[in-house]
Amino acid sequence: MLGLLVNETEQKELEYILKRELEELLLDLEDPRIDNLVKESMKERYKGIFQLLRRVASSDECLKYMPRKQQSK
Template identity: 70%
Template sequence: MLGLLINEIEQKEVEYLLRRELEELLMDLEDHRIDHMVKRAMKERYNILFQLFRRVANENECLKYMPKRSENQ
């Protein structure tokens, strides 16, 4: 396990960067031109970034980006 000490300004910056990346991934996942294999990798990346986002964002913000459950889960 690793620890990280950051101040409030740095926390807000990390939260902002993660939020933008999550939004971009959500937008790309909606694109029908992207291959299924690429989308699967994008979903894995989304889940990792969401786990990081949960550590810096408040509960209401996390609910906005909560990953959708797929049919096979």
């Protein structure tokens, strides 16, 4: 396990960067021009970034970006 020591300003910056990345991924996932295989990879990336966000953001902020359950087709 690794540790990271950051001050409050750095924590807010990390939170901001992670949120921006999640928002970009959400926009790209809705783009019909992107292939489904690529979207699956983007979903995995989203999950990883969301896990990082959980470590630096409040519960209320995390709820806004919580991955939705996929409905089976």
